[in-house]
Amino acid sequence: MLAPLLLTAAAVGASTLLIVVWTMFSSKRWDPRGKHCYVTGGSAGLGLALAILLTKKGADVSIVARNEERLKQALEQLENARQTPNQVLKMYSFSLTDASSSAAALEAASVGHGGKCPDAVFLCAGAARPGFFVEEDEVSLKQGMDNGYWVQAWSALAAAKRMARDRFPGRIVFVSSFLGYMSLVGYSTYSPAKHALRGLAETLRSELLLYSISVHIFFPGTIYSPGYIEENKTKPKITLKIEEGDEGLKPEHAAEGLLNGVQKGHFHISGDLLGNIFRASTRGASPHNNVVLDAVYGLIGWIGLTFWRRGVDGTIKEHRREHVEYLAQKDFFISKT
Structure with missing residues (x-):
């Protein structure tokens, strides 16, 4: 009776080991060098850090945000990180809170590359305004979804349509949050949007296989960015107390974690140990990163x-x-x- 159980356990163990080894050595890392990377929210925080990192990796980079002055300053930083004279580095000032302007922004960036769709679309735009749910109203709840969900969903829609129409095997990368895995007091206008992004990414990962389009979603914890400073202005005291032991990440470190996950082909991407614990604990039917x-x-x-x-x-x-x-x-x- 014991022998068959041992044989079964050995077979399962051997199969698992083969899967791990195959994953480690068979997957080819995605290389952004020479690729056109489109980054929303590219004027500050994670978006800017990622745009600089992609530039250092030799990519052509288009950054999109509303504030033109901050975009100009960001573009100067990209120019300082330029690796070759042939790299195409551009900025586009658009609001991305509706479908038409999001499509127009992507179209403008594509025109700048001979009409070719960006190879990778990184959706880093977003904002949070924490507070107690009982103090919210219709306007603030809708604004939370606009700033946390629609600002990425509209660009994803434009990118997916263009990639599918052009039969272009591109990449779409969402940015969610730890708060897309769980939530706590103070985030009633923010966390629902981040959970919604996960739902959208899960759906698109399946559907866009029809067009060989890769989908990824990043779940960072606290990122010490200008947006973090703004959200702390309205954040309840109890939320600040719960988060007081959170070490957080600099935008540069978060960008490295995000890009590393995309290069490895991970669907759910976590930037640190705690993120991986939350990811694995709430994985559901999402693919493993490492069995x-x-x-x-x-x-x-x-x-x-x-x-x-x-x-x-x-x-x-x-x-x-x-x-x-x-x-x-x-x-x-x-x-x-």
Whole structure:
């Protein structure tokens, strides 16, 4: 009775090892050198850091954002990172919060390359405005989805249509967040958008196989960027307290993690150990990055995240009295009728 079980276990182990070895040595890394890379949100933070990194890797880079002055400053940084005189480095000022302007921005960047669609579209645009859900309204909830979901979804739609129509095997890369795997107090206008991006990426990874288009999604933790400074201006005290031990990443380090994941062909990309633990613990039917490592990360998460969540919930409960006093000072409990 024991022998068949041992043989089965050995067969499973051998098969797993073969899969890991095959993955390690058979996959060819994607090289951005000479490729046209389109980066939204390219004037600051992760988008700018990624654009600079791609430039250093020898790519042609188009950056897109609303603020033209910041775009000019960003383009100067790209020029300083130029590797060859033949690299094409350009900036485009567009708002990406609606379908028509997002399509127009991609079209402008394509025209700058003889009408050819970008080889890779990196969707780094986005913003967060944390706060308590009971203080939100129709405008702020819609704005959260515009800034966190639609600003990437519209560009993805334009890119997918163009790549499919041109039969072009490009890459579409979304940027979600840790908060696309889980969430906590203060992120009611932000986390839903990041979860929605995961849903879109999961769908497109499947559907765009029809056109040989690769899809990736990045789930970074805190990135110390200008956007982080802005979001802290409205972030509740309890949220700041929960996050006070978060070491965070510099935009340059986050960009390296993102690009490394794309080069390896990973679908879900995490920039550090904690991100990998969350990824493996909530993977569902998403592809493994590494069968063995993901099993280890999943085991760590199964044990560790249980205690982490209990600690977070306890901290929030301890904040109840202070929160009630905060709402009372804002006349929240006074009827507005």
